[in-house]
Amino acid sequence: MIGSLLLPELKQLIRDKDFAQLRDILVEFPAPDLAELLDDLEPADTVVLLRILPQDVAAEVFEHIPISGQEELLQALGDVDVAKILNELAADDRTALLEELPAKATQRMLGLLSPEKRKVASELLGYPKDSVGRRMTPAYVAIERGWTVGQVLEHLRRVGRLQQRTVLHQLYVVDKDGRLVDWVRLQTLVVAEADQPVAELFEGTDLSLKATDNQESAVAAFQKYDVTVL
Template sequence: MTRTQATVDSVLTLLREEPQHEGQLEHLAREARELPVGELVYLVETRPATEAALLFRVLPKSIALTVFEALPAHHQAELISGLRTQQVADIIGDLDPDDRASLFDELPASVAERLMHGLDADERAMTTSVLGYPRDSIGRYMSPEVLSLRPEWTVAEALAHVRTHAAEPETIYLLPVIDATRSLEGVVGLRRLLLVDPEARVGDIAHEAVHALATDDREDAARRFFSAKLLAMPIVDAENRLVGILTVDDAVAIIEEENTEDSARTSGSEPLPRAYLSTSIFGIVRSRIVWLLVLAISAILTVQVLEIFEDRLDQVVVLALFIPLLTGTGGNTGNQAATTVTRALAVDEVRVRDLPRVVWRELRVGATLGLVLGVLGFVVASLVYGLSIGTVMGLTLMSICTMAAIVGGLMPLVAKRIGADPAVFSNPFISTFCDATGLIIYFSIATAVLGL
């Protein structure tokens, strides 16, 4: 057993005993200080609320703030209820305005209002400005604390300004250049400031800024951020006035949250509101049950199709043997296409206007896959069950693969067009649709070939 694991076990033992007197709390505090921040974050996330609050309470302020900032906003909100008022006030005051706004979203209005009144005027104003934007907009994730430069300054003046105010903003590596009305004119990197002639004008060395509107969708802005390979991105209002800056850590957090949500919905569930080990059994069931009910109801289509073609199955019983193979092939083919197109949408490789091109491409891909599988199915089925059954299998596999690939590529684009989440339209619904449609294709081909 490693030293860290032994310390973790000791902390867990103390938490379960719920230490009350000063000596026990001091022992817990000493043990907790020995743990890396990553282990502390894990413990706070995965322990019951009372134990998490107790552990957090004994941490030194600097470590507590680092741990608190690493937690999701909804978990921060749960933790606050178990902390002392002064400790909460100290932590809230040290958060960045965008992190504070995310936390306030998760708190009851009365609690958020009380905490807001505890902030100084400047922090309250910055937090209010972030809260003024829609919840899924990039304005909610920007930092309003921005170190900006004026185009008429010399590089020497700009560097002096940076040295004076470097401790205030969240980042100084990318510096927006604004005019007297705060209109964004460009950006300049700190490295470039250090390398050019001190007498050069900032406006002459600045370059065009990759920026986003504060009301832009957060995922779209974050994807654009990484596509441009930025360290920071200015955020402007509708009049092109600088209102904040998006930093790489916030962009990463957005993408991680979106990917987690997409991954959960693609597999037919909702993302968990907190860490898996600290989510109640009821919470996990609730995240999955709705989708299972929806899919169960939609799967009735498959049963109805089988009932319609029941007489064909009675005439040629061997047809029933291939149903799992055909439905599985159709679902897998559709899921592959949907996953590929959903990812392409997320990284802006495909747009809604590309729908005809995507359909044409997936038609050819599906037909090629179907040809390969169809030939294989024809050979195997013909050898075992005869030429007629082999013909049915070959034609059906080719048709189902083509249909499933088109549907799989089409649905994420349709979802994007109507403003829905492409992941929601992905694997579960495609599987169900392809099952029912594939069976109709199968029995239609069997009827024609076998003369049923």
């Protein structure tokens, strides 16, 4: 829908180099819609649009483009633009892209990442193909056993503001060594009383997999526990 309505106008704005108005129009639309729009543009025009979008928005749009389209864009974009997008991608989306590239291209992409992001990407790519490890993300919310619901929600608000892409569907209770103790659903927290101990809401199930398990194991666990992340 967005493509058929806006495509002629956007192409004209690109020809006119009216990038300020282009940006104002594009930022009003959700990332999935913008990704569909890029499919209808020539690669050169797609590059223009990705460059004028805010960095975090461009990365989110890029995540919704099919892998084959992502590969084409990486070839069309310069290193500076590629670095901006790759460093903003969620870790699991970045891994999904890198594992499809030829080895030489993957090494080039890794070289464009910040040291911290490169370390994470290299670790995830080090797991066997089709393993759970290839789809992991380091972004999750850890909480403490002794907190109340109110304390958890306040912590969640702080984390959500600082890390927009952190997984928030489930919150994980960890011990002082970072080992998983239990977990709680966000939907359970939001209807509980603020002074209720969060420990009373724990699921009490072993929601974990080994990084070397195959991805079919993850699918089975999703279905068993009725969750969207593990």
